[in-house]
Amino acid sequence: xxxxxxxxxxxxxxxxLREAEELEKFISLTPSEKKALKSVKKIYPVAVTPxxxxxxxxxxxxxxxxxxxxxxxxxxxxxxxxxxxxDPFKEEGEIKGLTHRYPDRVLMVVTTFCAVYCRHxxxxxxxxQGEKVWNFEELKAMIDYIKSREEIKEVIISGGDPxxxxxxxxxxxxxxxxxxxxxxxxxxxxxxxVTAPQRFFDDKLLDILEKYSPIxxxxxxxxSKEITELSQKAVERLLRRGIPVNNQAVLLxxxxxxxETILKxxxxxxxxxxxxxxxxxxxxxxxxxHFRTTIEKGLEIxxxxxxxxxxxxxxxxxxxxxxxxxxVPLLPNYCVxxxxxxxxxxxxKGEEVSYPV
Ligand SMILES: *Cc1c(COP(=O)(O)O)cnc(C)c1O
Ligand code: SF4
Numbered sequence: 001x002x003x004x005x006x007x008x009x010x011x012x013x014x015x016x017l018r019e020a021e022e023l024e025k026f027i028s029l030t031p032s033e034k035k036a037l038k039s040v041k042k043i044y045p046v047a048v049t050p051x052x053x054x055x056x057x058x059x060x061x062x063x064x065x066x067x068x069x070x071x072x073x074x075x076x077x078x079x080x081x082x083x084x085x086x087d088p089f090k091e092e093g094e095i096k097g098l099t100h101r102y103p104d105r106v107l108m109v110v111t112t113f114c115a116v117y118c119r120h121x122x123x124x125x126x127x128x129q130g131e132k133v134w135n136f137e138e139l140k141a142m143i144d145y146i147k148s149r150e151e152i153k154e155v156i157i158s159g160g161d162p163x164x165x166x167x168x169x170x171x172x173x174x175x176x177x178x179x180x181x182x183x184x185x186x187x188x189x190x191x192x193x194v195t196a197p198q199r200f201f202d203d204k205l206l207d208i209l210e211k212y213s214p215i216x217x218x219x220x221x222x223x224s225k226e227i228t229e230l231s232q233k234a235v236e237r238l239l240r241r242g243i244p245v246n247n248q249a250v251l252l253x254x255x256x257x258x259x260e261t262i263l264k265x266x267x268x269x270x271x272x273x274x275x276x277x278x279x280x281x282x283x284x285x286x287x288x289x290h291f292r293t294t295i296e297k298g299l300e301i302x303x304x305x306x307x308x309x310x311x312x313x314x315x316x317x318x319x320x321x322x323x324x325x326x327x328v329p330l331l332p333n334y335c336v337x338x339x340x341x342x343x344x345x346x347x348x349k350g351e352e353v354s355y356p357v
Contacts, residue, residue: 009198016047026053030061033070040071044128044287048116052195055225064223064255068118074290084286086125090324098142101324104153108142110134111160116195120252120291122283143176150182158189167204174212186215193219194226197234210241217245223256224268232272246277253293259304266313276315303332307348
């Protein structure tokens with residue numbers, strides 16, 4: 001399968017699998033998945049690159065790759081999705097595509113297009129609008145706003161997947177942003193390292209990313225199975241150009257909500273030199289509710305990591321507060337007593353250890 005075509009990003013995009021018959025070239029669908037596909041795709045699009053689907057075990061309905069891309073009936077089940085909102089974080093503001101929640105950082109959505117439509121996407125409302133790329137005028141409106149606000153130090157370009165833009169449009173955005181003195185950091189949120197790493201074998205793209213440094217990439221590996229020779233090579237190419245790569249995983253029921261699975265993911269990320277930055281609790285978004293697990297489960301996983309992996313491999317477990325109130329970090333409680341004369345902490349072995357005031 002490792003033909004020239006397979007290594008061609010445009011081929012991967014052109015040949016995205018969307019229909020049952022196409023998906024079945026790689027995996028055998030269950031009757032309930034087939035039925036769900038028909039109704040779900042009318043509301044939330046379905047698409048997956050041949051590369052990404054090839055990572056799934058063809059026979060296993062519980063495969064973690066498959067569950068991220070093949071819809072199930074629960075996705076449209078009104079009872080299950082009842083308490084989910086389309087935009088719980090009130091991202092939609094005055095300027096289309098721009099969310100300015102923290103004074104120093106702004107989020108810029110530049111396309112609704114992704115190589116793969118993840119069933120657990122927190123911005124499902126965006127990709128369900130169809131595939132649209134912001135035009136130059138719309139981009140200008142966002143850039144003008146950023147220009148007018150000196151407190152903005154960082155721009156997070158997201159989507160949709162911003163690296164699915166062609167090089168010209170991407171360079172236009174980066175060049176305009178770099179002309180703004182107060183913008184120090186540019187961050188790109190992309191899942192292409194996971195879903196179509198072929199994109200990073202384009203030297204022109206890497207030239208652009210290097211030219212407008214400092215640029216950081218935050219990607220989204222959720223499972224060790226996603227770490228392949230190709231994705232590792234793609235990461236290496238970015239690092240050699242001075243572009244750091246961080247990871248933002250999402251805790252997903254039945255996919256990675258288990259201590260050993262997360263431990264293995266974080267270990268393998270470190271091995272390919274990707275820093276695990278966040279582990280997000282799954283957001284209460286309509287169409288995603290069936291992927292949510294409990295906060296207790298998340299804390300149990302975080303507790304399990306401590307002492308079993310390098311501190312560099314421990315992400316911040318966090319959730320996003322509804323209403324656009326921002327992110328909150330969550331930590332297991334290590335301080336079991338705190339009075340005037342001493343603190344008592346729980347060690348990694350579970351002993352209670354006194355610590356002087
Ligand atoms: C998550 C988020 C950010 C970035 O937060 P970090 O903690 O820096 O990753 C910025 N703006 C919005 C609207 C966000 O949702
Ligand atoms: S790649 Fe990211 S933005 Fe696109 S569907 Fe997946 S989670 Fe959502």
